[in-house]
Amino acid sequence: MTSLLVGIGTAIWLGILTSISPCPLASNVVAISFVGRSVGSPRRVVLAGLLYSIGRSLTYVLVGALVVSSVLSIPSVSFFLQERMNQILGPLLILIGIGIMGWLRLPLPTWNVSQAIQQRTARSGLAGAGLLGVLFALSFCPVSAGLFFGALIPLAVNSNSRVLLPAVYGIGTGLPVVVFAVLLAMGAQWIGRAFSALTKVEKAARPVTGAVFILAGLYLTVIHIFGVNLT
Amino acid sequence: MTLPAATHQPHEATRHSLLRALVFILLLFGLSTGGTALPGSARADVPAPKAPADTTEAFADTKAEHRVLAYYFYTTQRCTSCRKIEAYTAEAITTGFVEAIKDSVLVFQAINVDEEANEHFVKDYELFTKSVIIADERSGKQVAWKNLPKVWELLNDKEKFIRYIQDETRAYLAGKRS
Numbered sequence: 001m002t003s004l005l006v007g008i009g010t011a012i013w014l015g016i017l018t019s020i021s022p023c024p025l026a027s028n029v030v031a032i033s034f035v036g037r038s039v040g041s042p043r044r045v046v047l048a049g050l051l052y053s054i055g056r057s058l059t060y061v062l063v064g065a066l067v068v069s070s071v072l073s074i075p076s077v078s079f080f081l082q083e084r085m086n087q088i089l090g091p092l093l094i095l096i097g098i099g100i101m102g103w104l105r106l107p108l109p110t111w112n113v114s115q116a117i118q119q120r121t122a123r124s125g126l127a128g129a130g131l132l133g134v135l136f137a138l139s140f141c142p143v144s145a146g147l148f149f150g151a152l153i154p155l156a157v158n159s160n161s162r163v164l165l166p167a168v169y170g171i172g173t174g175l176p177v178v179v180f181a182v183l184l185a186m187g188a189q190w191i192g193r194a195f196s197a198l199t200k201v202e203k204a205a206r207p208v209t210g211a212v213f214i215l216a217g218l219y220l221t222v223i224h225i226f227g228v229n230l231t
Numbered sequence: 232m233t234l235p236a237a238t239h240q241p242h243e244a245t246r247h248s249l250l251r252a253l254v255f256i257l258l259l260f261g262l263s264t265g266g267t268a269l270p271g272s273a274r275a276d277v278p279a280p281k282a283p284a285d286t287t288e289a290f291a292d293t294k295a296e297h298r299v300l301a302y303y304f305y306t307t308q309r310c311t312s313c314r315k316i317e318a319y320t321a322e323a324i325t326t327g328f329v330e331a332i333k334d335s336v337l338v339f340q341a342i343n344v345d346e347e348a349n350e351h352f353v354k355d356y357e358l359f360t361k362s363v364i365i366a367d368e369r370s371g372k373q374v375a376w377k378n379l380p381k382v383w384e385l386l387n388d389k390e391k392f393i394r395y396i397q398d399e400t401r402a403y404l405a406g407k408r409s
Contacts, residue, residue: 017384022311078359143312143383145360150380229309 007159008168014147014155015172023141026216028177030093031136033212035129036181036188037205040198045185048129049178055133057170063138064153064166074153078145083224085139090221092135097213100206133174144173299337299403300366300373301396304358307345313361316382317341319389320363323396331404363396365403377403 019028035052038044063081066072098104140148148169156165188205192198222228301324303317324332324339331337342349344358356364356376366376379399385392 014384017387021386075353075357075359079353082360142310142360143386146362146380146383149359150362150378151384154380223308227308 003159004161007155007161007165010155011152011165011168012172012175014152015169016175018144018147018169019173019176021141021143023143024136024139026219027089027136027139028180030212030216031132031177032181032184033209034132035177036184037209038125039185039188039192039205040202042182042185042189044126045182046178048126049174049181051126051130052133053171053174053178055130055135056137056174057133057167059134059137060148060152060166060170060173061163063148064156064162067149067153068157068162074149078140078149081138081140082142082145086141086220086224089135089139090217090219090224093213093217093220095217097210097215097217100210100213102206102210133170137170137173296370297336297406298368299331299400300368301337301339301400302352302356302364302366303339303341303361304344304352304356304364305341305361307343310361312383312386315386316361316363319386319392320382320396323393324400327393327397328400328404337400337404365400367403367406375403 018024031052035048036045038048063077067074067077095104152166152169156162159165188201189198192201301320303320305313305317321339321341324337328337332339342352344350344352352358356362356378358364358378363379363382364376365379367374377399379396381395382392385395
């Protein structure tokens with residue numbers, strides 16, 4: 001029991017360590033802006049953050065299961081995800097950002113006066129947080145690859161906890177994003193109320209989120225497709 | 232009343248067409264590079280590989296009875312954390328084992344595995360990211376090696392990081408491999 005608790009503590013710490021390292025900074029900024037964009041509803045922000053973390057957890061459980069069961073070898077899956085996913089991520093974020101800005105009609109539910117459609121859109125926004133979690137978890141960088149494949153997987157195998165520990169690790173990677181998103185949403189809400197401009201702040205959240213997606217997408221494209229070393 | 236709509240519609244249509252074209256080009260470019268030659272341009276700037284394809288060959292001229300090799304393996308695409316690992320590892324080795332380095336009993340090398348001649352190291356040492364590896368060589372033949380994965384966990388604590396590298400290297404030098 002004690003070893004399991006130690007394992008859980010280590011897994012969550014490894015997740016936090018992954019999230020606060022410099023390499024996933026761009027994707028974390030995107031996640032914070034997306035999860036925290038519902039300025040007017042902290043409950044929705046927490047829910048989106050939860051789904052984002054669950055998306056990450058499920059991905060790590062799946063990748064962990066594939067390598068532990070030897071379906072895929074760690075070197076091949078690690079290098080593939082580090083290279084290819086990050087190449088796809090840049091253009092994809094630009095595309096999503098353009099969609100969020102409303103510059104391009106994507107095949108998604110649009111904002112509508114109909115309550116039913118509004119509810120459906122809200123649900124799809126939350127589902128988007130989960131999908132974003134899956135996407136970002138798959139986009140391994142050297143730090144996350146080192147900590148996940150080099151520390152978490154051996155720990156999960158040795159503790160005979162091949163589902164729980166990768167899942168806890170995923171929660172750990174999402175935790176800083178959720179905390180910052182909630183703080184961001186609360187801060188924006190406070191500013192909005194203080195200046196009696198909550199509706200304006202809520203309206204501004206959408207283009208800001210879109211701009212963050214586009215800028216992060218351009219940044220990742222420059223690094224991973226054009227091979228520019230910015231460090 | 233219909234005039235504004237009539238004047239705006241063509242602009243909007245043009246804007247949407249341009250954006251669609253932009254997105255299409257971006258996706259096409261992303262997918263095409265994703266499938267084949269990602270670091271091609273970056274690789275072209277890298278000097279021709281110098282590290283021999285085999286560690287035994289690499290030090291064939293050295294017939295020391297016992298030698299420890301400390302490697303830092305990286306890729307052409309660098310990152311802040313990766314540079315930090317390289318710098319800390321180099322510092323740990325060069326400051327901690329002056330005599331062993333002078334006597335060529337300990338050798339430190341940073342190797343780019345994106346270079347064709349070094350690609351085999353990925354398989355040899357089962358690399359899955361930038362890594363620090365120590366290897367034990369007896370009479371020119373490698374008999375054991377170890378990945379030091381804790382470098383990622385200790386990245387934010389330089390003192391512990393250096394102690395970790397030095398402890399592991401010392402153990403290998405003493406022939407006490409764990």
